[in-house]
Amino acid sequence: MRAPAAIHKLKGNRLTATASEPVRRKRRWLRWLLALPLLFAAGSALQVLVLRFVDPPFTAFIALRQFEAWGEGDFGFRPAYDWRDLGQMSPNLPVALVAAEDQNFASHHGFDFKAIEKAQAHNERMIERAERRGQPVKRLRGASTISQQTAKNLFLWQGRGPTRWLRKGLEVWYTALIEALWPKRRILEVYANVAEFGDGIYGAQAAARSYWRKDASRLTPAECARLAAVLPAPRRYSAARPGPYVSGRANRIQRQMQQIGGTAYLATLD
Incomplete structure (x- = not known):
């Protein structure tokens, strides 16, 4: 009488395992996605550090x-x-x-924030002037x-x-x-x-x-x-x-x- 119950329990465990597999896969992908920014940060920092000494x-x-x-x-x-x-x-x-x-x-x-402010003000004036004259904008100023x-x-x-x-x-x-x-x-x-x-x-x-x-x-x-x-x-x-x-x-x-x-x-x- 116990055999059918044992078989049923085994089948239930298999179903549970099968159902949880996609969940585990999803968690693994989430862990990788969360790790990517950290890997990029570490890799880029190492890249820059090496180039301090290597041309x-x-x-x-x-x-x-x-x-x-x-x-x-x-x-x-x-x-x-x-x-x-x-x-x-x-x-x-x-x-x-x-x-x-x-x-x-x-x-x-x-970053030169004063230069950025000056460049923005200059570019706004140049854009307004170009629009009044109906001409393309020339030589916008950068602040990099x-x-x-x-x-x-x-x-x-x-x-x-x-x-x-x-x-x-x-x-x-x-x-x-x-x-x-x-x-x-x-x-x-x-x-x-x-x-x-x-x-x-x-x-x-x-x-x-x-x-x-x-x-x-x-x-x-x-x-x-x-x-x-x-x-x-x-x-x-x-x-x-x-x-x-x-x-x-x-x-x-x-x-x-x-x-x-x-x-x-x-x-x-x-």
């Missing part, structure tokens, strides 16, 4: 430009990129980059710091359309990591090596060789100011053949280089 062999922007060329059928395209330590390039170039792009570089912690630009060039992408906001969020995270884990001199050194100074031309050495057939250590203040002047639109403007806009901006940058202390400015960085 990057390439960047996200360089890789994307190579894939873009291949997609266009240009299989012979090769980005120009040749690392030079800060002491192996003209000190005028990092000073020009600070003068042109981020004069509060030494004092901020990755050198730290933000370094994070974007190294790890991310340009980000247009729906992916732009995702890139912005990641840029904030990587910028915070860079500021926390790197000294200011390392940030400036990396930026001077990975910034795009022309289509497929990345960094001080590649720019010096491509435009003036010289080493980055021999760049003059005027040439460094021109390189800084083409940012952030190096595919539109040329440092080698500057038009009125680049020439005028380069002259202003040279004056600003003197205002922030010239090459002695580098001694103030940690």
Whole structure:
């Protein structure tokens, strides 16, 4: 008489086990989903820490430009990129980059909120003026710091359309990591090596060789100011053949280089 009851109990246990299997699978997936942000945070922190001491062999922007060329059928395209330590390039170039792009570089912690407010006010005026005249908006002002630009060039992408906001969020995270884990001199050194100074031309050495057939250590203040002047639109403007806009901006940058202390400015960085 007990056998049928035992069989029924066994069947009930099997049914319970079968019913609970999807629940266990769901819990495993939830645990993985919860762990992903922690894994990303740890992995990206390690990535940034390693690059404090190891010079990057390439960047996200360089890789994307190579894939873009291949997609266009240009299989012979090769980005120009040749690392030079800060002491192996003209000190005028990092000073020009600070003068042109981020004069509060030494004092901020990755984000220049005063510059952001000024840029927003300027852009609102430019948009209103363009709307009154029925013309397209020209030369909106950005407020990205050198730290933000370094994070974007190294790890991310340009980000247009729906992916732009995702890139912005990641840029904030990587910028915070860079500021926390790197000294200011390392940030400036990396930026001077990975910034795009022309289509497929990345960094001080590649720019010096491509435009003036010289080493980055021999760049003059005027040439460094021109390189800084083409940012952030190096595919539109040329440092080698500057038009009125680049020439005028380069002259202003040279004056600003003197205002922030010239090459002695580098001694103030940690």
